[in-house]
Amino acid sequence: MHLPANFHVIERGWLSANQIYLWSNGFLDVIDSGFCTHQAQTVDLLNLQMKSLPDISPRFLINTHLHSDHCGGNAALLDAYGFKLLVPFAEFDAVQDWDLAKLGFSDLGQPCPIFSAFGSYQPETVLTLGDLDWEIHQAPGHEDEAQLLFNPEYKILISGDALWEKGFGALFPNDQGFSNFEGALSTLELITELQPEVVVPGHGGVFSDVSAALAFAQNRLSYLRSNPDRNLIHVANVLLKFKLLEWQSCQNMLALDWFQNTLMLQKIATILNLSIHDLYQQVVNSLIKANAIRLKDGLLLNT
Numbered sequence: 001m002h003l004p005a006n007f008h009v010i011e012r013g014w015l016s017a018n019q020i021y022l023w024s025n026g027f028l029d030v031i032d033s034g035f036c037t038h039q040a041q042t043v044d045l046l047n048l049q050m051k052s053l054p055d056i057s058p059r060f061l062i063n064t065h066l067h068s069d070h071c072g073g074n075a076a077l078l079d080a081y082g083f084k085l086l087v088p089f090a091e092f093d094a095v096q097d098w099d100l101a102k103l104g105f106s107d108l109g110q111p112c113p114i115f116s117a118f119g120s121y122q123p124e125t126v127l128t129l130g131d132l133d134w135e136i137h138q139a140p141g142h143e144d145e146a147q148l149l150f151n152p153e154y155k156i157l158i159s160g161d162a163l164w165e166k167g168f169g170a171l172f173p174n175d176q177g178f179s180n181f182e183g184a185l186s187t188l189e190l191i192t193e194l195q196p197e198v199v200v201p202g203h204g205g206v207f208s209d210v211s212a213a214l215a216f217a218q219n220r221l222s223y224l225r226s227n228p229d230r231n232l233i234h235v236a237n238v239l240l241k242f243k244l245l246e247w248q249s250c251q252n253m254l255a256l257d258w259f260q261n262t263l264m265l266q267k268i269a270t271i272l273n274l275s276i277h278d279l280y281q282q283v284v285n286s287l288i289k290a291n292a293i294r295l296k297d298g299l300l301l302n303t
């Protein structure tokens with residue numbers, strides 16, 4: 001796998017998205033900032049990198065998309081280092097107005113400290129980070145406003161949650177209850193056309209067997225698309241598992257309370273014609289069966 005010398009990937013756990021550092025000519029750029037409960041670690045990791053690069057100044061902080069595990073450390077990094085934050089073009093106004101209905105953190109029941117952006121970056125343009133040029137491409141599906149960054153010289157793709165080595169981020173339903181399967185497919189087709197040789201995903205390790213990852217993702221997408229209800233249950237499972245990653249453990253009754261008050265989960269229960277309580281039970285049972293959580297003495301535990 002051939003990566004440039006001034007390009008460094010920090011692989012984080014699943015609660016925080018991976019981060020990428022790029023540097024050149026005395027400037028350091030950073031892509032994504034992790035989840036808010038890890039923000040001290042995010043700042044510490046950056047401190048280490050800064051110390052290893054003499055005479056370096058922070059420049060741009062970029063978010064591939066505005067999910068709480070990709071932008072939850074923005075506030076801390078902006079505060080500590082004064083980066084210029086660039087967000088996807090279509091979300092710039094929502095960030096500046098801190099419009100929670102549009103940003104979706106509260107819909108998903110996830111915290112994210114408030115931040116403001118310096119500017120935005122948009123599809124069909126080229127952004128220079130470090131000393132590398134990155135083509136920007138729209139990547140609908142998991143998040144319709146998400147953007148991919150592709151460097152044609154090294155054929156590196158920064159995919160966010162549009163493509164992982166084994167799958168992609170959950171396909172959340174819109175207000176009408178539909179997930180963007182078409183968009184997710186078009187994004188996988190776009191990646192096929194770009195022919196990356198290395199993919200830096202938002203979660204999990206950097207990988208180079210891109211055709212295997214694309215085949216896996218297309219199978220997964222067909223499987224979810226063939227039964228949209230199954231996709232919705234998967235989304236609900238992901239949201240509770242993510243919450244348990246954040247909490248690590250929680251009283252079952254408090255987890256139910258969070259579940260009942262989370263708009264996305266209310267929406268899914270309505271579409272599936274289930275009570276929110278029945279949906280909760282179904283999700284807990286399915287996560288226990290998958291060994292993703294445990295229930296012990298009235299406590300839900302992350303595993």
Ligand SMILES: [Zn+2]
Binds near residue numbers: 065067142143169
């Ligand atoms: Zn995401």
